[in-house]
Amino acid sequence: MVDIQNVFKKIGLEFDPDSGAYVHNKTNIPLTVHYEHDTETMVLLDQTKLPYEFTVWKTQDYRKAGIPGIKGMIVRGSQAIGCAAGYGMLLAANEYKNEQKENFIKKLREAADFLNETRPTASPLKWATDLCLKVAEKSISKNGKVGEAVEAVRYAADYFLAADLILSWYLRQDGKKHLEDGDVVMTHCNGGSMSSSYGGHALGMLEEAYVEGKDIIMVSKETRPRSQGYKLTVWELNRAQMPIVIVTDNMISSAFERFGVNKVLLGVDRVARDGSVANKIGSADIARVADLYGNVDFYYATSYSTIDLETKKGKDIPIEERSIDEVTYFYILEAEDKRKNKVISEKSLKEWPPKNIITNKKVPGKGEIVIYNPAFDVTPPKLIDLIITDIGVYAPHQIKTLTNEKMNQIVNKRLEKQGVKVPEIIIE
The missing domain is CATH 1.10.287 (Helix Hairpins)
Incomplete structure (x- = not known):
């Protein structure tokens, strides 16, 4: 089994009984999702209540994990959604643990289909449900015991969270190399710690760089209509005590000139094989303005699991309308x-x-x-300088040189170096 508590300790996450969440001991930012194995309960940081109230939301029902948990954006952001989906599959496995093996797998597939439909653009969601389903199927075919299949799903769900925490640490180490004293960085939506399990995507590296002493000012776009930038990003950055300027969505050029923005750093929902990136609607607008200015670096930061090599071009990415x-x-x-x-x-x-x-x-x-x-738009590769990932840093044209095998090799090496065993189904 994955020693998830040991991973929390290595990362610097400590349980806060007042909020019911795990909180980082330096940045003061909470973990977005965890699982109480003794009570078979999934726990989510309730992002629908932020910034007004810091609390958690719990469920023992995979259907509620999907709706309202994922679809209702109690948990949001590609990586956090994937972690929640993994634990949603564990909730389903627990619900059907008394079924015969054939019906158990049938019901688990139905649960996966249900969860996959809650946020179809976020590829880590399906990545997590597929992993849980495959380990369950392999366990059943190997020994025919539903109880052991449930434990296989438990391992896969814990693995997905542990992997995200560890890989986000690597992402921060690589990302911080591209941040300098005096940077004024614009971001959009909430591509940060709260869109991962902890410390991932665009904001994680910025927050860590700041608490370690780099002089950085953030410009956070409001991001209508749900205003995740205004509410979530500003709340998150303020937890780390970073200096912040809030601008509305129609102030890109004005903010560039007024505050001297020299970098844009955004999170990711999906990367296509051609290096196109789908992210929160409005991301492509910033890229086009940055390109016109000519001296503004435009970066995306993401987990490797958002790289979808099966989607050849950005125009092929499905865009959810909310x-x-x-x-x-x-x-x-x-x-x-x-x-x-x-x-x-x-x-x-x-x-x-x-x-x-x-x-x-x-x-x-x-x-x-x-x-x-629409929830997302797609930024063409010609407008992107770098895609910073937890398996390395790439120019957009280099994404097509990756293979699933190559990515898995890097991931496996990094995880095993930190003491987390990769499920055999991935290695195979």
């Missing part, structure tokens, strides 16, 4: 506040636009309104 409520909710609150303060009358509209003129058609007709709310 609920229009994310866009309209703010204006419902504004109307309520204006009525409460008697700025508008009780006869006023309670929302804008009214639901009766909103259509779900692709193109609106006369008098109709469409609200377009």
Whole structure:
């Protein structure tokens, strides 16, 4: 089994009984997901309540792990979603542990299909569910005992979390080499510790570099409509006491000029074989502005598991469209506040636009309104300087030189160096 508590200790994570989360002893930033094996409970940092309340959300039901856990963005960010999906599979395995072996695998496959549909763009999700399913199938075919298959899933889920923690450490070490005293770094959405298990993607290296003494100023974009940059990134960076400037989404050029932004560092949801990167909607806008300025380095930072070699080009990445409520909710609150303060009358509209003129058609007709709310856009490789990963640093054109075998070899070597045994199904 994976000694997950030993991994926590090596990383510097300590349990905080007040919040119910593990928190890093230097950056003060929490772990996003863990599992209570004694009670068979998945524990998520509840990111829907941040920045107003720091608390955790728990479930023993894989369906709730999927909805609202993953789809409702209690947990969010590609790597954190993958870790949660692994433990979602463990919850399913526990639920069906008394089934006959054939039905156990059937039910586990159904659970994997369900979890995969909750956030289809984030490739680590399917990576984690596939791993859990494969180790269960192999265990059943080897000895036919459902109980041992459940423990195989447990190992795979713990492995996925341990691997992310360890590989994020390597990512930070490589990433910090590209940060200098005096850097003014723009980021977007929350591609950071809270989008990994801990310390990953774009922000992890920045936070660690800062607490270790590098002079860095952050410019965090609001990132409408869910405002993860305004709420989550600023909360996370402030936990590490980093200096922060908040700008709204239409202030890219102005912020570059006003604050002297010289680097852009974003997280990743998926990397295609051609070096294109899918990330939170608006990422490609920053890349285009940075390219026009000419002296701004544009970096993505990610885990190797977001590299999808089966997706040949960026245009092939599926783009999830999210609920229009994310866009309209703010204006419902504004109307309520204006009525409460008697700025508008009780006869006023309670929302804008009214639901009766909103259509779900692709193109609106006369008098109709469409609200377009894609979750991601794709940055073409020509606009990206470097893709910093937990298996090395690559120019976009170098992604196509990777193979799954090569990536796994690097991963296995790094994990085994830290005492974590890789599941045989991966090595095979």
